[in-house]
Amino acid sequence: MNPEDRAGASGGETPPRVGVFGLLGSGNLGNDGSLEAVLGYLDTQHPDAAVDALCGGPDVVTARYRIPATRLHWYRGEYRTASRLGAIAGKGLGKLVDVFRTAAWVRRHDVVIVPGMGVLEATLPLRPWGFPYSLFLLCASGRLFGTRVALVGVGAAPITDRPTRALVRWSARLAAHRSYRDELSRDALRAMGVDTTRDAVHPDLAFALPTPGVSGPAGSPRPxxxxxxxxxxxxxxxxxxxxxxxxxxxxxxxxxxxxxxxxxxxxxxxxxxxxxxxxxxxxxxxxxxxxxxxxxxxxxxxxxxxxxxxxxxxxxxxxxxxxxxxxxxxxxxxxxxxxxxxxxxxxxxxxxxxxxxxxxxxxxxxxxxxxxxxxxxxxxxxERNVAAARQLDDQFTALTSALFPAAHQARARARALRKAS
Incomplete structure (x- = not known):
């Protein structure tokens, strides 16, 4: 659903402003699949939401998903190795500018969702001043301005690098809602000193995507x-x-x-x-x-x-x-x-x-x-896929309760009225 459709679906009430955040539209199909699953949830259960993104590939996200998108980093050379003095200065200045850009973007929203992805891990090469820093800015801004930041179905893993671990730990602590894609992720956050008592574990968000049928002529050799x-x-x-x-x-x-x-x-x-x-x-x-x-x-x-x-x-x-x-x-x-x-x-x-x-x-x-x-x-x-789909339905119900309490209460009242009648 495009932004104009969303804005007109609220029946006159102000639609909730929802942001999605991450390395989205940057060429990683898994990250974009997690985004697609969350957008599917919003379209189905919160069609009035006005959605936009702060992401790595804004042009791709806007073209593919028809939502407004803003570049995650002010400095366009963020992911290029900085060896010259000018590039190093540009990156350093970008880190400062991103403090204000991220805060301003977060402030415009009621809810920000980080959809899946391994945002709390370092299983692939990662520098603390890269995405961990960006995630910390997001979560700190959410706490400062009262915007609910939700880490939904994310991955986490033990981190040995102390600066990266500190940024990840504080990002998780500052988030208003956390859920994980496996028990290992929740255990890793607990080991980093985060209270995970109320955090849930569900299958990866990609299991919520539609399943295509088998293509190709029947009986043909399969690769x-x-x-x-x-x-x-x-x-x-x-x-x-x-x-x-x-x-x-x-x-x-x-x-x-x-x-x-x-x-x-x-x-x-x-x-x-x-x-x-x-x-x-x-x-x-x-x-x-x-x-x-x-x-x-x-x-x-x-x-x-x-x-x-x-x-x-x-x-x-x-x-x-x-x-x-x-x-x-x-x-x-x-x-x-x-x-x-x-x-x-x-x-x-x-x-x-x-x-x-x-x-x-x-x-x-x-x-x-x-x-x-x-x-x-x-x-x-x-059999396992049927169970995964059921568990993800439970996750989305819990997400509505945590992030959209008014909608959750309205649905609960409607269910009670149906039962009474």
Whole structure:
């Protein structure tokens, strides 16, 4: 629903002003999928809400979701390495300007939602003055101006870097509402000194997205989808980043080559724009017409590809979610505990392999075991997906109660009247 439609749906009352915040529209399909799930919730349950975004890719968000969007950072070179004095000064000035820009944006809203994403973790390389600083500004501004900031279905993990950990801890403490996508995330925040007694755990927001049907002619051979990642380790692996990347790429390439030698068709998939370099390297190394690549523009595109697959082997967290959601047997190249937790939730904890040490022979062995259990795994995933959908309905009900108390009370009164009549 566009802003004009939202403004006219309130029946004369002032519509709630809702902001969404994060690295949205920046090329990461998982982040955008979480946004799409929250926008779906707002359109369904709060169609009168006036929604806009403060995000990494405002042009993309406005074009794709038809909501106004503002650039997250004043300094346009925020994500480029600053080596010259002018760039360093620009970044420093940007940090100061963003204090006032973020505060002014937050002040215009009744509610700000941070939709999913791993905003409280550092499982990938991260600097404290990057997104952790931006999130802290958001939550501090919310507390200052009385705007309810909600971290909804977010991911968290233990953080060893002290400045990053401090910013994450204070961001979480200042938020008005928190929920997590797994128990590990809640445990990580508790270990950082955040009181999580009233915080809930629900499946990842992407499980609330529509599930596409299987495409392609009936009876046609199904490919093996291999979701790759430009993986260099985590925040604590910077010294070994290139070695980790080389091992990951070499092991994944050998696995794809082994599938081709067995006569299997392979479809390479990405989850972020940066993953294209890994796809190109594998295509160059495994020169075969049996290996092709897709260019998904959304989680819906990823799900369509994976719904048409026999089996999926994937690294990125939201690639795994897409495969599991459409019920395709899935093997995880796990780069963080969140992937292991997700696979365990869906009954596939036996099918995880470390992304840091990809052993093609061991991976192929697990892959063949998974394919032998394909029918059983599909039944298990169907059951787990029904449970996930029910749990997300509960999350959205709780979110309405926490962020839109007037609407929640009105619905409660309406239900009571229906029962009385």
């Amino acid at each position: 093996v989808c291999v979701g790759v990642m430009d993986f260099h380790g985590g925040n604590d692996d910077r010294a070994r980043a290139e070695e980790i990347h080389r091992r990951y790429l070499d092991g994944t390439t050998r696995f794809v080559r082994a599938l081709v030698e067995d006569g299997r068709t392979v479809r390479l998939l990405t989850g972020d724009e940066c993953d294209a370099t890994v796809v190109a390297a594998i295509l160059d190394a495994v020169d075969s017409p049996l290996v092709t690549a897709a260019e998904p523009a959304s989680l819906a595109d990823l799900m369509k590809e994976m719904a048409a697959a026999d089996t999926v082997v994937a690294t990125r967290y939201h690639n795994l979610i897409c495969a599991l959601k459409v019920g395709t047997p899935t093997l995880a190249l796990s780069y963080a505990a969140k992937s292991d937790a997700l696979m365990a939730r869906m009954g596939l904890d036996a099918y995880c392999h470390p992304a840091r040490e990809v052993d093609a022979d061991e991976l192929l062995k697990k892959f063949r075991e998974l394919e032998e259990r394909s029918a059983e795994v599909r039944r298990t995933l169907a």
